[in-house]
Amino acid sequence: MPRLQAYKYELMPTGEQQRKMRRFAGSCRFVFNKALALQKERHEQGEKKLGYAGLCKLLTEWRNSSEMAWLADAPVHPLQQTLKDLERAYANFFAKRANFPRFKKKGQGDSFRYPDPKQIKLDPPNSRLFLPKLGWLRYRNSRDVLGTVKNITVSQSCGKWYVSIQTAREVAQPTPQGDAVGIDMGIARFATLSDGTFFAPLNSFKRHETALRKAQQAMSRKTKFSNNWKKAKARVQRIHSRIGNARRDYLHKTSTTISQNHAMVCIEDLQVRNMSKSAAGTADAPGRNVRAKSGLNKSILDQGWFEFRRQLDYKLAWNGGWLIAVPPQNTSRTCPCCGHVSAANRQTQARFECVECGFEDNADVVGAINVLRAGHARLACEVSGAVMPPAAGTHRSDSGAAQCRA
Known part of the structure; x- marks a missing residue:
């Protein structure tokens, strides 16, 4: 079975390479x-939206014009991929999968x-790779790259x-390991399994939170866009990065443990936004x-x-299992x-x-x-062909379950 997988590494560029990457991202x-x-202007004038091919023709004109000749300093393929991203954003909007495309801001998602x-040239023994108009860049080679390289994102x-x-x-087609398990998500307990473990x-x-609050307060006392303000902003960003990295690491370890030990996982279809x-x-x-709800x-x-x-x-699909979301x-x-249903059954948050x-048990285990x-x-409804109303916002794992079972 084919597998697409991404490997992320930290780059160790020179000063000149960093300046070039900032210019490329800005372009x-x-x-x-x-x-x-341009697309919004055409829409306001009642004209048809340009497709990817039409935008690429305009990109060539922009690169050859005297006003935007600096665009020619950036590699053309990344610029074309940006137009593809815009086309995909429009497609997601019309399919009601996302909001209308918004203008990009410097420093966010560069x-x-x-x-x-x-x-692209990859040289793992020397921990370096070659990219057009950047040359050879060193990276922190923490693990081997498996498979054929398809694309690279900086x-x-x-x-x-x-x-x-x-x-x-x-x-090879993996064989699922373990049995089925249900998961109840919570705050006092992050994830409680139906076998009693949590x-x-x-x-x-x-x-x-305390360190972040102090760093943000110190930043607010600086003159905006001054050198000290930029240093304080960098400290705030480092704390946010530490928070995100710790959360991702924990989620990866927990999801790996569950996916390797269970063939089928049933999870609540929670609407987190609501x-x-x-x-x-x-x-x-x-x-x-309001204050309690905010917390x-x-x-x-x-x-x-x-x-x-x-x-x-x-991860379940990689291990041959599947995920089922239920209301x-x-x-x-x-x-x-x-089978009695009543709000009085749950005496407290945990009991x-x-x-x-x-019948008595922990409320999360019961869930x-x-x-x-x-x-x-x-x-059982899927196997028998019976019609069962899907959970609100059914995840793509439900459609992939049949493929995993095939």
């Missing part, structure tokens, strides 16, 4: 914003992509440059318990539930023994006691058991 950002402004593997984050190498290779939350943001909405309300209809929203977003689900999805309604209020039959049962029911 890509300029082309994206100019093309987006990157550029080389799509032609013939122009990106900047918190003052550091990274390279992501996407490869393709054929792997993973404690990392709370990466909460651990660094769950973390502000309770402030409006001036005419102000909300209630709850912060804790929810600190867990990284959707990223955890995304990682589980592809989360009443999973922690339904008795797994008699479950059925008012009908007296995980009910999630597993709902996953089995969903799987």
